[in-house]
Amino acid sequence: MAVTRCDLATIRGRIISAMVAGQASTWVTTLASVPAAEKDDRRNDTEIDKAVLAADARVCEARAKRVGDGYRSLFLALSASIAHAGVIPDHLGPIEQVTIQLVAAGAYVAGKFDASLTLADIERWRANAGTRYIVAHNAANSATAGYYIRRGSQLFYTGNDAKAQIATFVRSGACQAPESDEGMVFGLALGDLVKEGDAGPFIATIVNDARAEYAELAKQIEPSPSETLVLAA
Amino acid sequence: MSYANETILANDAYERLKALNPQAPPSLIPRLVTVVPAALAELTSRAIDNPEWRDALTRTFTVTAAAGEADIAVPLTEGLAQDALYGAELYHASSPLQMEWMPDVTTLALLAKAGFLGVAQEGTKLYFSDIAGAVGTLAGTVTIKAVGVPTLPTVPVRLEPMLVDAVVRLATGEKAKEPA
Numbered sequence: 001m002a003v004t005r006c007d008l009a010t011i012r013g014r015i016i017s018a019m020v021a022g023q024a025s026t027w028v029t030t031l032a033s034v035p036a037a038e039k040d041d042r043r044n045d046t047e048i049d050k051a052v053l054a055a056d057a058r059v060c061e062a063r064a065k066r067v068g069d070g071y072r073s074l075f076l077a078l079s080a081s082i083a084h085a086g087v088i089p090d091h092l093g094p095i096e097q098v099t100i101q102l103v104a105a106g107a108y109v110a111g112k113f114d115a116s117l118t119l120a121d122i123e124r125w126r127a128n129a130g131t132r133y134i135v136a137h138n139a140a141n142s143a144t145a146g147y148y149i150r151r152g153s154q155l156f157y158t159g160n161d162a163k164a165q166i167a168t169f170v171r172s173g174a175c176q177a178p179e180s181d182e183g184m185v186f187g188l189a190l191g192d193l194v195k196e197g198d199a200g201p202f203i204a205t206i207v208n209d210a211r212a213e214y215a216e217l218a219k220q221i222e223p224s225p226s227e228t229l230v231l232a233a
Numbered sequence: 234m235s236y237a238n239e240t241i242l243a244n245d246a247y248e249r250l251k252a253l254n255p256q257a258p259p260s261l262i263p264r265l266v267t268v269v270p271a272a273l274a275e276l277t278s279r280a281i282d283n284p285e286w287r288d289a290l291t292r293t294f295t296v297t298a299a300a301g302e303a304d305i306a307v308p309l310t311e312g313l314a315q316d317a318l319y320g321a322e323l324y325h326a327s328s329p330l331q332m333e334w335m336p337d338v339t340t341l342a343l344l345a346k347a348g349f350l351g352v353a354q355e356g357t358k359l360y361f362s363d364i365a366g367a368v369g370t371l372a373g374t375v376t377i378k379a380v381g382v383p384t385l386p387t388v389p390v391r392l393e394p395m396l397v398d399a400v401v402r403l404a405t406g407e408k409a410k411e412p413a
Contacts, residue, residue, distance in 0.1 A: 114258035125263055132267050134239045143240040144263040 003074060006175035006182045011052045012045065014186050018206065019043070019198060042195055055188035057169065058214065059177040064167040065093030068221040071178050075167040078108075082162045084126070087153045091166035093220075100159040102145040103138055108163060111148040119149055122156045184213045236385050236393065239269045246400040265404050269385065272399035276392060277382045289389040292381040295374055298359070303375050306357040 013029035020031065020040045028034055031045050064075035076096065079089045088095060098111035125144035126137050137144040137158035148157035155162055169176070177185055187210020190203060236242045243265035250257045280286035296303045359375070388396055401407075 112259050116258045117260040141238045141240045143243050143266040
């Protein structure tokens with residue numbers, strides 16, 4: 001089921017309610033709709049939107065970085081092809097499964113890594129000196145195909161091509177955090193919009209709650225044992 | 234079953250190792266491939282002493298003899314890295330021409346015995362003589378039967394368990410058991 005994302009207009013409306021509109025105002029989502037008597041000329045909708053989208057980006061980035069987070073999948077996708085010894089494309093947090101195309105035009109399958117595998121193994125298998133491994137690492141039925149090892153941001157592997165499951169985030173004109181994060185996005189944006197004379201206890205409570213929630217989200221979940229090996233690769 | 238390629242054999246051997254040791258890493262598989270030629274040679278070496286297995290690995294080659302001499306360089310190598318005829322050991326040679334010399338002998342196997350058909354090997358050459366010891370008279374086609382190191386896909390199914398066993402043992406450094 002597709003996850004509903006935060007709605008920019010809704011959060012803008014909540015900010016207007018919290019910072020601008022008085023108790024008698026009705027629900028509005030643009031400053032133009034605020035009754036003249038309650039208007040605050042120091043603000044405009046664009047300013048609010050930028051703050052909301054910046055807060056949304058912080059929440060999205062935290063979720064995208066967090067291995068094991070239930071919403072990390074919203075930001076995961078297979079990377080572009082990575083050449084042998086190539087750099088893994090820009091990403092947030094640890095990479096997930098490396099997939100390898102064993103032979104040209106073949107399907108991508110899960111890459112194999114284990115603790116006894118070394119970079120020297122990979123290079124030796126690729127070289128196949130004296131055809132000791134019978135067929136090339138990227139030939140059909142090759143026993144050497146499909147292994148990989150990471151050295152920092154570089155990926156070394158046997159097989160025809162490799163891609164990695166990576167998390168990325170590209171900011172747009174709409175919120176991308178899941179709807180359940182609305183309160184956090186709202187609170188973080190509110191904190192960025194506070195101006196001289198705004199900092200009442202009511203706003204401070206909302207902002208502090210959001211920042212505490214965000215701090216918790218920004219912590220990395222401890223990987224499970226099975227993931228540890230992958231992350232160490 | 235029949236092993237179409239080394240990867241299948243290495244996978245089988247790996248499963249055996251994994252059953253013995255669940256911690257056996259998958260990166261063992263390429264390493265197992267490198268012992269397959271040695272396993273084939275060991276299989277042949279062990280089979281040559283066992284009549285039943287030896288027959289399974291016996292191959293037939295045809296060479297041309299002229300003036301009592303035949304060149305077996307081709308069946309010895311057959312374009313393979315290892316010798317096709319194990320240890321270049323010939324144990325059976327026959328020729329239809331011999332029927333002219335010894336019409337009372339109908340069993341070709343008997344003709345393989347040096348007493349009936351003088352056969353001498355030197356390097357890649359075979360030399361034939363008739364029963365009287367006359368050298369340089371035989372001309373025509375000669376059939377050679379010898380144990381050869383098989384290529385993987387030609388290993389008889391009944392010897393495959395022994396082959397897997399050889400791969401596992403060579404990979405783990407264990408000694409071979411005597412043939413049953």
